[in-house]
Amino acid sequence: MPPSWVSPINLTLKQFQSRCPKGKKTILYKRSKLEKFARYLMDDGLITRLSIYHDREMKELIQVKEWYAHRADKLDMRFHNHRSGQITEYYKEGRQQNLKEHLYKAMTPGPETERTMIFYHHSRVDGLVKREETAMAMTEYFTNRQDFLHYRNIQFGKRPKKLEPANAAPSHNPRPILKITNKFHRNPKKSANEDIAELVFQIKDDRIQLMFHHQSSNITASTREFIKPPNANDKGSILSFAPDLTQTFQVNPHQKNAKNLEVYTMLVDMVNLEDKTVLAVRESEEEVREILENRLNEEARSDLVISVYDTERNEKAKQHRLDREKLLLEEKKRREEMELDYLAPFLAQKGDPERLNKDQAMELKLDCLADLKHRLIDKANLIQARFEKETAELQKKQQWYQQNQVNMLKEDEEEYLEYCSEAMFRIHILELRLNRHKELAPIKYNSLVQRLQTDARLAEFF
Numbered sequence: 489m490p491p492s493w494v495s496p497i498n499l500t501l502k503q504f505q506s507r508c509p510k511g512k513k514t515i516l517y518k519r520s521k522l523e524k525f526a527r528y529l530m531d532d533g534l535i536t537r538l539s540i541y542h543d544r545e546m547k548e549l550i551q552v553k554e555w556y557a558h559r560a561d562k563l564d565m566r567f568h569n570h571r572s573g574q575i576t577e578y579y580k581e582g583r584q585q586n587l588k589e590h591l592y593k594a595m596t597p598g599p600e601t602e603r604t605m606i607f608y609h610h611s612r613v614d615g616l617v618k619r620e621e622t623a624m625a626m627t628e629y630f631t632n633r634q635d636f637l638h639y640r641n642i643q644f645g646k647r648p649k650k651l652e653p654a655n656a657a658p659s660h661n662p663r664p665i666l667k668i669t670n671k672f673h674r675n676p677k678k679s680a681n682e683d684i685a686e687l688v689f690q691i692k693d694d695r696i697q698l699m700f701h702h703q704s705s706n707i708t709a710s711t712r713e714f715i716k717p718p719n720a721n722d723k724g725s726i727l728s729f730a731p732d733l734t735q736t737f738q739v740n741p742h743q744k745n746a747k748n749l750e751v752y753t754m755l756v757d758m759v760n761l762e763d764k765t766v767l768a769v770r771e772s773e774e775e776v777r778e779i780l781e782n783r784l785n786e787e788a789r790s791d792l793v794i795s796v797y798d799t800e801r802n803e804k805a806k807q808h809r810l811d812r813e814k815l816l817l818e819e820k821k822r823r824e825e826m827e828l829d830y831l832a833p834f835l836a837q838k839g840d841p842e843r844l845n846k847d848q849a850m851e852l853k854l855d856c857l858a859d860l861k862h863r864l865i866d867k868a869n870l871i872q873a874r875f876e877k878e879t880a881e882l883q884k885k886q887q888w889y890q891q892n893q894v895n896m897l898k899e900d901e902e903e904y905l906e907y908c909s910e911a912m913f914r915i916h917i918l919e920l921r922l923n924r925h926k927e928l929a930p931i932k933y934n935s936l937v938q939r940l941q942t943d944a945r946l947a948e949f950f
Contacts (some may be wrong), residue, residue: 562579574593604619868925871921
């Protein structure tokens with residue numbers, strides 16, 4: 489077959505990855521525009537943008553879809569509906585709070601506004617699937633929880649006005665909680681009359697309402713309502729109880745009424761559960777604020793993840809490669825220096841004779857070995873001196889700690905512990921170096937003896 493008349497196509501890796509001239513391409517369709525970008529071309533990791541318009545002149549924008557790649561915040565796609573002002577962001581797995589989808593209004597991106605968050609529930613400890621929030625309410629959906637909780641709704645009141653700095657965090661003046669509604673799945677290990685289906689904390693009215701699950705043979709469910717005692721909010725106090733603080737409805741009239749002790753124990757459990765639930769709600773509010781704050785920082789930076797094998801873009805990998813090449817070059821120079829003539833300094837002292845006699849060869853050998861022995865001993869003494877100095881300083885510091893332990897501040901104690909940790913590390917390293925030097929010293933000495941005996945200038949005398 490004759491050779492091709494066209495020249496072969498030669499593309500560099502950078503040209504191949506650009507996909508098109510200058511790394512970007514725009515395709516126009518009817519009422520839509522598609523923009524494609526090479527990876528790492530855009531600072532925010534944008535690789536595809538699809539804009540849909542209402543008119544053919546492409547002046548009235550309806551919606552925009554953007555796809556991203558290599559984002560450190562795991563952002564995969566963003567959908568912006570310009571008519572409704574709604575933005576939906578989709579994330580890959582791996583974020584700190586395991587956020588999967590985030591739907592919010594473009595005009596109100598801050599906390600305590602209308603939004604919906606969907607999470608990778610299998611990666612969360614609390615099993616949270618979805619969180620819906622408005623200015624006055626929050627609803628959470630759960631799955632696969634040990635307490636069978638699957639729904640929680642919180643109703644908030646208006647935040648009371650307080651004199652505080654303008655930049656104070658909302659957590660310093662939280663929204664008052666009026667009502668919390670928890671719903672639970674059926675627990676097969678309990679009877680229906682003892683298994684709570686819905687638990688309502690009427691925090692504003694100091695009431696707790698319980699509705700139990702239906703039995704298969706009944707159309708209604710048992711209920712119980714508690715009125716919180718006046719000292720319910722006093723920490724460490726024993727709750728006061730009276731029979732008129734509770735009301736109950738039993739589906740089965742023949743069932744025995746619960747004893748006062750059992751009712752009191754249930755009241756105590758419900759009051760404690762209310763405190764834990766309020767704390768969980770405050771943690772949910774704080775998590776929302778943390779997610780939004782992280783998103784602001786992530787959008788401001790738009791960090792991209794670069795593979796360690798991409799040495800052209802990854803500055804750390806590139807620097808690592810340069811450092812490795814520098815180490816190899818230094819190792820090569822060191823080996824070359826080791827291969828230099830080790831007898832040259834001692835021959836220079838004798839005037840560099842062309843031929844050595846037996847006495848000169850013996851003296852040369854002894855001088856060379858004595859010099860090596862002297863250098864090995866000096867190095868061992870240096871390491872030993874450093875070891876003894878570090879040990880003495882540590883003992884002195886320990887004595888000082890024993891004398892002043894009673895009057896020490898927490899910061900001083902932490903500084904002392906950090907010093908001890910670093911000192912022990914240095915002592916351990918010096919001990920390892922000294923032991924290794926003791927092991928290698930005779931090996932180096934015997935190696936030099938063998939090299940002297942096999943040296944062409946000395947071999948005829950030994």
